[in-house]
Amino acid sequence: xxxxxxxxxxxxxxxxxxxxxxxxxxxxxxxxxxxxxxxxxxxxxxxxxxxxxxxxxxxxxxxxxxxxxxxxxxxxxxxxxxxxxxxxxxxxxxxxxxxxxxxxxxxxxxxxxxxxxxxxxxxxxxxxxxxxxxxxxxxxxxxxxxxxxxxxxxxxxxxxxxxxxxxxxxxxxxxxxxxxxxxxxxxxxxxxxxxxxxxxxxxxxxxxxxxxxxxxxxxxxxxxxxxxxxxxxxxxxxxxxxxxxxxxxxxxxxxxxxxxxxxxxxxxxxxxxxxxxxxxxxxxxxxxxxxxxxxxxxxxxxxxxxxxxxxxxxxxxxxxxxxxxxxxxxxxxxxxxxxx
Amino acid sequence: xxxxxxxxxxxxxxxxxxxxxxxxxxxxxxxxxxxxxxxxxxxxxxxxxxxxxxxxxxxxxxxxxxxxxxxxxxxxxxxxxxxxxxxxxxxxxxxxxxxxxxxxxxxxxxxxxxxxxxxxxxxxxxxxxxxxxxxxxxxxxxxxxxxxxxxxxxxxxxxxxxxxxxxxxxxxxxxxxxxxxxxxxxxxxxxxxxxxxxxxxxxxxxxxxxxxxxxxxxxxxxxxxxxxxxxxxxxxxxxxxxxxxxxxxxxxxxxxxxxxxxxxxxxxxxxxxxxxxxxxxxxxxxxxxxxxxxxxxxxxxxxxxxxxxxxxxxxxxxxxxxxxxxxxxxxxxxx
Numbered sequence: 090x091x092x093x094x095x096x097x098x099x100x101x102x103x104x105x106x107x108x109x110x111x112x113x114x115x116x117x118x119x120x121x122x123x124x125x126x127x128x129x130x131x132x133x134x135x136x137x138x139x140x141x142x143x144x145x146x147x148x149x150x151x152x153x154x155x156x157x158x159x160x161x162x163x164x165x166x167x168x169x170x171x172x173x174x175x176x177x178x179x180x181x182x183x184x185x186x187x188x189x190x191x192x193x194x195x196x197x198x199x200x201x202x203x204x205x206x207x208x209x210x211x212x213x214x215x216x217x218x219x220x221x222x223x224x225x226x227x228x229x230x231x232x233x234x235x236x237x238x239x240x241x242x243x244x245x246x247x248x249x250x251x252x253x254x255x256x257x258x259x260x261x262x263x264x265x266x267x268x269x270x271x272x273x274x275x276x277x278x279x280x281x282x283x284x285x286x287x288x289x290x291x292x293x294x295x296x297x298x299x300x301x302x303x304x305x306x307x308x309x310x311x312x313x314x315x316x317x318x319x320x321x322x323x324x325x326x327x328x329x330x331x332x333x334x335x336x337x338x339x340x341x342x343x344x345x346x347x348x349x350x351x352x353x354x355x356x357x358x359x360x361x362x363x364x365x366x367x368x369x370x371x372x373x374x375x376x377x378x379x380x381x382x383x384x385x386x387x388x389x390x391x392x393x394x395x396x397x398x399x400x401x402x403x404x405x406x407x408x409x410x411x412x413x414x415x416x417x418x419x420x421x422x423x424x425x426x427x428x429x
Numbered sequence: 430x431x432x433x434x435x436x437x438x439x440x441x442x443x444x445x446x447x448x449x450x451x452x453x454x455x456x457x458x459x460x461x462x463x464x465x466x467x468x469x470x471x472x473x474x475x476x477x478x479x480x481x482x483x484x485x486x487x488x489x490x491x492x493x494x495x496x497x498x499x500x501x502x503x504x505x506x507x508x509x510x511x512x513x514x515x516x517x518x519x520x521x522x523x524x525x526x527x528x529x530x531x532x533x534x535x536x537x538x539x540x541x542x543x544x545x546x547x548x549x550x551x552x553x554x555x556x557x558x559x560x561x562x563x564x565x566x567x568x569x570x571x572x573x574x575x576x577x578x579x580x581x582x583x584x585x586x587x588x589x590x591x592x593x594x595x596x597x598x599x600x601x602x603x604x605x606x607x608x609x610x611x612x613x614x615x616x617x618x619x620x621x622x623x624x625x626x627x628x629x630x631x632x633x634x635x636x637x638x639x640x641x642x643x644x645x646x647x648x649x650x651x652x653x654x655x656x657x658x659x660x661x662x663x664x665x666x667x668x669x670x671x672x673x674x675x676x677x678x679x680x681x682x683x684x685x686x687x688x689x690x691x692x693x694x695x696x697x698x699x700x701x702x703x704x705x706x707x708x709x710x711x712x713x714x715x716x717x718x719x720x721x722x723x724x725x726x727x728x729x730x731x732x733x734x735x736x737x738x739x740x741x742x743x744x745x746x747x748x749x750x751x752x753x754x755x756x757x758x759x760x761x762x763x764x
Contacts, residue, residue, distance in 0.1 A: 146623035253711050283478040284650055288694035288707035295704075310623065313653075317696035317705065340698065354628035355698050356653030360676045362699060363657030370632055371625045374593045 099170075100272055100304050101135040101158065106167035108150075108157045112379065126378050127153040129328035130167070132405070135272075140298065140305040142319030142336070144312055144351070148375060150328040151308045152196075155274040158306070159191055160184060171272070189219055192265040196277035198257035202249040208235070208260055209245030215267045234263040238293060255286035262293065266301075274306045279314065291318060312355050316340050324348045327386040328378055330405075334412040344414045344424045347387045385417065393418050393425040440611050440644050441467040441490075446504035448482075448489045451497060458715040459485045461668040462503070469611065472638065472645040474659035474676070476652055476691075478712055482668040483648045487614050490514075491529065492521050509611065527557035530605030530643075532598070534617040539601055540589040546573075547585030550604055557608045572603040576633060595626035602633065609641060616648045631658060652695060656680060664688050667713050667723035670742055674749040684751040684762050686728045722754070730755045730762065 109124035128150045135141045145151045156162050158169050160176050169176045171187060179187070192215075195201035202211055212231045216222045222230055232242035238259040249257055258278060265273055275294065279287040291314065297303060309315050315322055316336055323333040324347065332345040343349045350369040357363060371390050376382055385403050388394040395417070403415040409422045418425040448460040460482045467473055477483045488494050490506045490513055506513040508529070513521060525531070533539045540549060550572065551565035560568065566585065573581030576599040589597060598618060605613055615634065619627035631654065638645055647658060655662050655676065662679050664672040664687065672685040683689045693706035710727040713719075722728070722735040732755055740752045745761065756762045 146625065255711070283712070284652075284691060285478060285694050285708040286711075288705035289709070291696075292705055292707055311696075312624070313696040313698040316698060316701060337701070351625060352698065354624040356631075356651065356657055357698050358652040358656050358680065358692060358695050359697075359699075360656045360680050366657070368628060368632070370628055374595060374626070 098136050099134045100137045100172065101306070102168075102170035103134070103154075103158060104132050104168040104170070106131050106154065106157060106169065107165045108153050108162055109165045123379050126328050126381060128157060129378075129381070131325075131328075131330050133323055133330065133333060135304060135306060136320075137271075137304055138298075138302050139320040140307050140318050142315040142322040143306060143308045143325060144310065144315050144322060145325035146310060146351075146375060148327075148378065149325040150378070151310075151325050152276050154325070155193070155276050155306055155308050159188075159193060159274055161193075185219075189215075189221075189268040190270050191272040191274070192268065192270040193274045193276060194258075194261050194265050194278045197281055198254050198261055199249075199281070201261055202257055204249055207246050207248055208252075211249070211260060212245070212263050212267055215264060219268060221268060230267065231263075234266055237266065237297070238263045239289075253286075254282050255289055258282060258290050259293065262290075262297070266297065269301070270303070272304045272306070274308070276308045277310070278307075280309065280311060287314070294318070312340075312352060324351065327375060327381050329386060329415070330413075331387065331416070332412075332414045334414075338409075338412055344408060344412065344419045344422070345387075345416050346391045346393055346418075346425065349424065349426065385415070438468045438470075439466055440469045440509060442505075442507040443486075443490060444505050444507075446486065446489055446506065447502045448485050448494060448499060449502055450499050455716040458718060459499075459668050460489060461715070461718065463665075463668075463670055465663060465670065465673070467612065467644050467646065469644050470638070470642050471661070472647060472659045474655035474662040475646065475648045475665060476650065476655055476662060477665035478650055480712055480714065481665040483665045484616050485668075486665070487616060487646060487648065491525055491531070491614070492516075492518075493525075523557070526553045526605075527608040528610050529612045529614060530608070530610035532601045532605050532613065532615045532618045534620050537594065537597065537621070540597065542589055544588075545585065546587055546589060546592070546600055549589075550585070550600070550607065553604065553607050568607070569603075572607055573600070575606075575637070576600070576603045577629075578603075595622055595629060598622060598626075598630055599633065602630070602637070606637060606641065606643075610643055612644045612646065613638070614646045614648075617650070618647075619654070620649070620651075627654075634658075652680075652691060664691070667715055667719070669723060669752060671724065671752045672750065673742060674746075678746070678749050682746070682749070682761075684745045684749060684756045685724075685753045686730045686755070686762065687724050689762065690727075722752070734758075 106128055107130050108128040109126050111121045112123040113119040114122045143151045157164050164177055209231050212234055213227045216227045216230060231245050235242045235245060240259055279290050307318055319336050322336050322339050323330045326347050332348045343352055350371045353369045373390055376389055382389050384400050385398040388398040397417050403417045405415045407413050408419055444464045446460055446463045450457040450459055463486050475483045489501050501514060504514060547569055550569040554560045554565040554568055569585055570581040573584055578584055578599055619630050659676050662676050663670045666687050672688050683692055690708040708727055713723055719739050722740055725731045725735045734754045740754045742750045742752045743757045745751045745756050
C-alpha cells in the first residue's frame with residue numbers, strides 16, 4: 090500500500106491525502122458548483138533524514154500537497170502521520186505544539202518576509218510565538234542562526250529590502266530553523282534565484298541537513314536540481330502521484346510515460362548530448378483539475394493510451410522493488426516505449 | 430526592399446554599444462561597449478544572470494530603451510547596411526515588428542488584454558505589409574495554424590486570457606513572424622513556462638527558423654537551452670561580454686572563471702555531482718566604469734593585473750574569445 094520498506098524509520102506518513110478547493114456561485118446564498126481537485130488521493134512515506142523530492146509542472150498540486158501536509162490547508166480527506174501522530178483532526182493546541190517540529194521555506198523570498206520587521210524580529214518571531222526564548226536569549230539565538238546560514242549577525246537590525254534574493258532566502262532558512270524542527274517543507278526554495286545563487290542555497294540546505302539530521306520535502310519543477318538534492322523522487326500530474334522511485338532509478342529508468350516525457354524535455358547543458366538526444370514532445374496542455382479525465386489522468390496526452398486507460402484508474406503498484414508506478418502499460422518493469 | 434542586400438550573409442553588426450541609466454542613486458552602466466555580429470540563418474545565444482545587461486543590449490539595439498532614464502551613449506547597430514541607432518523614429522518603426530521580430534518573456538503581459546488576438550495579429554500585417562482586412566485575417570489564421578494552434582480562424586475572435594501560457598507564447602511567436610523577419614529576437618521566451626511547454630516552443634522556433642531561414646538571438650539564463658539551440662554563444666557579466674565562442678567549444682572548454690563557475694553551479698539531469706560549486710558573492714551593479722575586472726571580487730583565479738586593468742575580449746583559442754587575463758597569459762584556464 091505504501092512505498093516505505095520499513096515503518097520504524099518513517100517521519101511523515103501520508104495516506105490517501107485529498108484536498109479539494111470548492112468553486113462557489115452566488116453572492117448571498119453561496120452554493121458549491123464544483124471543486125478544484127488539487128490533490129486527489131496521494132500516499133507516500135518520508136523517511137527520517139532523507140530528502141524526498143516532489144516534482145511536477147505548475148498546477149499539478151505539489152505545493153498544495155506540501156501545505157496540506159503541514160495542515161496549512163485543512164485536508165478534504167486522508168491522514169498525515171507525523172512522528173506517529175495523526176495531524177488531521179488533531180486538537181488545535183496539540184497541533185500548535187507539533188508545528189514546532191515542522192517548518193516551511195517559501196518560494197518567493199520577496200513576499201515571504203514582512204517588509205516592516207527587521208531581520209532579527211523575523212527570525213525571533215517563531216521563538217516568541219512559541220514562548221521558547223525571549224529578550225537576550227532570543228537575540229543570542231538569532232545571532233547564532235544568522236551565522237549558521239552564512240550571514241553576518243550584525244545584519245539583524247536591517248530590513249529585508251536591504252538584502253539580495255539569495256540573502257533573503259537565507260533569512261527564510263534561518264527562520265525555519267529557529268525552533269529546531271525535524272522536518273522542513275521546501276516549496277520551490279530556489280526557483281526565484283539566479284543560477285550562481287541557487288547553488289549557494291542548495292549547498293547550505295545540504296550542509297544543514299548533515300549537521301542537524303533534517304528531513305526535507307523538496308518541492309520543485311527543476312528536475313535537475315531535484316535529482317541533485319533528493320534521495321527519492323515522486324512525480325505528480327494533475328493531483329496524483331504517477332511514479333515514485335529512488336533518485337537514480339527514476340532518472341535513468343523512468344517507467345511512466347509522463348515521467349519519461351518530462352525528463353526528456355529538460356535541456357542538458359552539454360551540446361554533444363543535446364545533439365543526440367531523443368525528445369518526447371507532449372501535445373497540448375494539462376487538462377483542468379476541475380474536471381480531470383476519467384481513468385488515467387495522463388491519457389489525453391499519452392501516445393500509449395488505449396481504451397482501458399479511459400475506463401479504469403491505473404493501480405498504484407510496486408513494479409520493481411522500491412519503484413512504484415500507476416500505469417496500465419508497464420509490464421514486468423518494461424515501459425511501453427521499450428517494447429516498440 | 431532591404432531584402433536584396435541579404436546576398437551577404439551578415440545581417441547584423443553591433444559595435445561598441447554603450448547604454449547607461451541615470452537614476453537618483455547615480456549612473457548605472459548597464460551595457461559597456463558590446464560588439465557582436467549575426468549571420469543570416471544563425472542562432473546566437475546570449476547567456477547571463479539578472480542585471481548582466483543581456484536584455485538591455487537588444488532593447489538598445491531596437492531603440493526600446495525608455496529615454497530618460499536610459500541613454501544609448503555610443504555605438505552602432507548596422508542592420509542590412511543601415512544603422513538602427515541613427516534611424517529616425519519613423520524609420521526604426523518600419524524595421525521593428527517587420528524585419529526584426531520580438532518575443533518577450535512574459536506571455537501574460539505582452540498582449541493588450543482588451544483587444545482580440547485577431548486584432549493584434551492583423552495590425553502589423555496591415556501596417557507593414559499594407560494588407561487589407563480580409564487578406565490580413567486570412568494570413569493571421571494561417572500564422573496561428575503554423576505555430577500549432579488548431580482552428581486558427583475561430584481563435585482569432587478570442588481574447589488573450591482565453592489562451593494558456595504556452596498558447597499565448599505561440600501567438601507571440603506568430604505575431605513576431607507575421608512579416609517574415611530577418612531576425613527573431615527571443616528574450617527569455619520560455620522562462621515563465623513549464624518544461625514540457627518549453628520543449629514545444631523550442632522545437633517550434635527551430636522548425637520555423639529552418640523553414641524561413643531567419644537569424645535568431647535567444648537570450649536566456651539557462652545554459653541548457655542554449656546547448657541544444659544555438660551555434661554561437663556570448664556570456665555577459667556586468668554589462669560586458671566576457672566570453673564568446675561556438676557552443677561546443679564553450680561548454681567543453683570554458684575559458685572565463687565566471688562561465689566555469691556557472692557550468693559548475695548547474696546540477697545535471699544526466700549524471701549526479703557530489704556537490705555544486707557555487708560562485709560566492711553577488712553580481713555587481715556598476716555605478717562607474719570599472720578599473721578592474723568586474724568579476725575579480727568573486728574570482729578565485731584573480732591575479733594582481735585583474736585588479737588594475739579591466740581585460741578586453743581577447744582570443745584564447747581559434748574563434749574563442751575571453752575577457753580574462755589569467756586565461757590568456759597562461760594559455761588557457763584549468764578547471
